[in-house]
Amino acid sequence: xxxxxxxxxxxxxxxxxxxxxxxxxxxxxxxxxxxxxxxxxxxxxxxxxxxxxxxxxxxxxxxxxxxxxxxxxxxxxxxxxxxxxxxxxxxxxxxxxxxxxxxxxxxxxxxxxxxxxxxxxxxxxxxxxxxxxxxxxxxxxxxxxxxxxxxxxxxxxxxxxxxxxxxxxxxxxxxxxxxxxxxxxxxxxxxxxxxxxxxxxxxxxx
Numbered sequence: 480x481x482x483x484x485x486x487x488x489x490x491x492x493x494x495x496x497x498x499x500x501x502x503x504x505x506x507x508x509x510x511x512x513x514x515x516x517x518x519x520x521x522x523x524x525x526x527x528x529x530x531x532x533x534x535x536x537x538x539x540x541x542x543x544x545x546x547x548x549x550x551x552x553x554x555x556x557x558x559x560x561x562x563x564x565x566x567x568x569x570x571x572x573x574x575x576x577x578x579x580x581x582x583x584x585x586x587x588x589x590x591x592x593x594x595x596x597x598x599x600x601x602x603x604x605x606x607x608x609x610x611x612x613x614x615x616x617x618x619x620x621x622x623x624x625x626x627x628x629x630x631x632x633x634x635x636x637x638x639x640x641x642x643x644x645x646x647x648x649x650x651x652x653x654x655x656x657x658x659x660x661x662x663x664x665x666x667x668x669x670x671x672x673x674x675x676x677x678x679x680x681x682x683x684x685x
Contacts, residue, residue, distance in 0.1 A: 483647045483649065487613060487616065487647075488616070490605060490646075494604050494641055495536060497641075498640065498641065499536060499537045506537070508661070510539050510540060512661045513544075513636055513660065513661060516659050517544040517600075517636075518547055519678075520664050520680035520684070521634070521680065522681050522685055523685060524684075525548050526553065527553050528553070528594050528595065528596045529553050529555050529596065529600065530569045530596035530598065530599040530631070531556070533585050533586050534602065535583075535585060545600070549573065555571070556569035557570060557586075557588055558623075559581055559588070563617065566623040569594045569596050570590075570593055571592040572591065576588050577590075596631050597629070597631050598631050598632045599620075600634050601620055601635045602614075602637070603636065603637035604637070606641060606642060606643065607643045608643075608645065609667075609670045610635075611645075611655075612646070612653075613643070624653045625651070632657075633654075634655065634659060637660055639660045654670075
């Protein structure tokens, strides 16, 4: 597609509009299902340093699931934008951590310890049948995933209303390892989404 940038811009506007229009009941029900999938499908996260995000504009809230993992031994970290052209920095976060308003007025930990994450939960404005993510267009997560070592387990989360046939992936776009929606856990295998049960996933990531 020659005009993929304009296409993505239109899709972002539509996806945000649709997501912000869902009812509170739908939001809570869908979120509850995703939280259950995270908790039961990825028991290994209890031993991880998990990079998560502060939800905005109707995104799934990963904090309840992440706090569960934290109570069971995990360490949590939130991203900080250091420079718009550089990868994200992840800083340790807990419920009582000191916070400040970061880039785009999104809360970020206030100068807490920098962390090396081994799992990252990423918000998706849209996602496609090949496991690629459509974000807000700033490219922070893609730049981070392109440089982070060792490479983390990458879990994208979104609601089914965000599903697209294709996001017309470009060379800088990076596939998720798993995509979670209210329909369940989708493993990205051979450029397609394969739905697996929570127990099947847990057997992989004990």
